[in-house]
Amino acid sequence: MREGSWPLVTVDIDGTLTTVHGWKVIAAAFGQMDAFDRTQRDFYAKAIGEDQHLENMLRIAEGRPLVEVEAALESTPRLAGVSEGVAFLRSRGTRVALLTHNPRYVCEWYVRRFGFDDYEGVEGQSVANGLVGAPHEVRADKRGGLERLAARAGTPRTGVVHVGDGWADAVLFPRVGRGVALNSRLDDVNRAADVVLSTDDFAEVARRIAALGPRP
Numbered sequence: 001m002r003e004g005s006w007p008l009v010t011v012d013i014d015g016t017l018t019t020v021h022g023w024k025v026i027a028a029a030f031g032q033m034d035a036f037d038r039t040q041r042d043f044y045a046k047a048i049g050e051d052q053h054l055e056n057m058l059r060i061a062e063g064r065p066l067v068e069v070e071a072a073l074e075s076t077p078r079l080a081g082v083s084e085g086v087a088f089l090r091s092r093g094t095r096v097a098l099l100t101h102n103p104r105y106v107c108e109w110y111v112r113r114f115g116f117d118d119y120e121g122v123e124g125q126s127v128a129n130g131l132v133g134a135p136h137e138v139r140a141d142k143r144g145g146l147e148r149l150a151a152r153a154g155t156p157r158t159g160v161v162h163v164g165d166g167w168a169d170a171v172l173f174p175r176v177g178r179g180v181a182l183n184s185r186l187d188d189v190n191r192a193a194d195v196v197l198s199t200d201d202f203a204e205v206a207r208r209i210a211a212l213g214p215r216p
Contacts, residue, residue, distance in 0.1 A: 006177065007155035009089055009209055010099035010146065012164035013110060016182050017202065019077040022106070023057045029072040032060045050140040050168065054101050058125045058135035066105060066127050073109050081203030082114045088206045090117070095153045099145050099162065099172075105132065118152060120145030142168045146175065161209050165189060178212050180205070 014022045027036035039056035042048045048056075061069050086096045098107050098119035105127050107119035124138035150157055160176040162169060165184035170192035173179025181193035182205060190196045194215060197205060 005092075006094050006161050006209065006212070007159040008095045008097065008150060008153040008161075010097050010149055010160060010162045010176075011116075012162075012166065012169055013098060013100040013102055013106070015165040015184070016163060016169075017078055017082055017110075019079065019183075019200070022073065022076045022102070023060060025076045026069060026072045027060050029068065029075075030060060030064060035060055050101070051138055054122055054140055055124075055135045055138040058103060058122075058138060061125075061132045062134050064132050066130050066132060069105065069132060070109055073106065074113075079200055079202040079205075081201045081206075085202035085204075085206035086115045088203060089209065090115070092210055094210075097149050097153075099142055099149060099164075101140055101142070101168065118149060120149050140168060142172060143175070146172055158214075161212065163205065163209075178209075178215060180209065 011017060024036055027033050035056065039053050043053040089096050095117045098110055098116050100107060100121050102121045103125045104121055107121040110116060111119055122138055122140065125135040126133045146157065146160065150160055157175055158177045161178045161180060162172045162176045163180040163182050165182055166189060167186065170189040173192045173194065178195065179193045180195045180197060181190045182197050184190055195208065195212070197208060199205060
């Protein structure tokens with residue numbers, strides 16, 4: 001892979017594009033901070049697994065109007081330059097996709113808002129008549145999401161740069177062409193990455209990605 005020629009860049013959302021966990025903002029809007037804090041505490045203590053953690057998060061939005069969830073998404077603190085960074089990469093022939101543990105309705109909002117080309121998130125929670133439904137059989141599958149995104153982009157995994165901040169992202173870093181840890185607070189995630197960045201501007205991240213050559 002020559003410099004600046006990456007066919008696909010995949011990007012996590014919570015803690016990567018956002019400066020706080022997006023579901024913390026949703027939980028605060030709906031008076032569910034106790035539920036958010038409890039599942040975060042249990043997950044980082046490794047008392048529960050990723051699937052249960054995701055289901056707990058999604059229950060925070062159960063029964064709520066989608067418009068209220070989207071208002072919380074709009075108010076979530078994020079990096080500057082997200083649209084600009086996406087547009088810059090796309091101008092160089094790169095597809096830019098979300099690879100996240102968020103449900104479809106969150107992914108679709110980010111695609112509309114910032115111009116991403118594609119997404120893979122979690123299944124198991126739908127919206128009907130404008131209301132968010134109950135989560136059901138939620139499964140974390142970033143590995144599978146990566147494979148599907150790469151297939152749709154027509155590139156092998158070696159043609160992918162993945163950007164993220166969490167354990168599920170660190171697992172992907174050695175499976176792709178380059179792994180970028182962005183604003184991660186986890187030492188093991190940073191150790192797994194090819195590049196470690198700390199910035200409040202996604203346009204800077206895009207420029208650094210475009211300058212990356214293949215892994216030695």
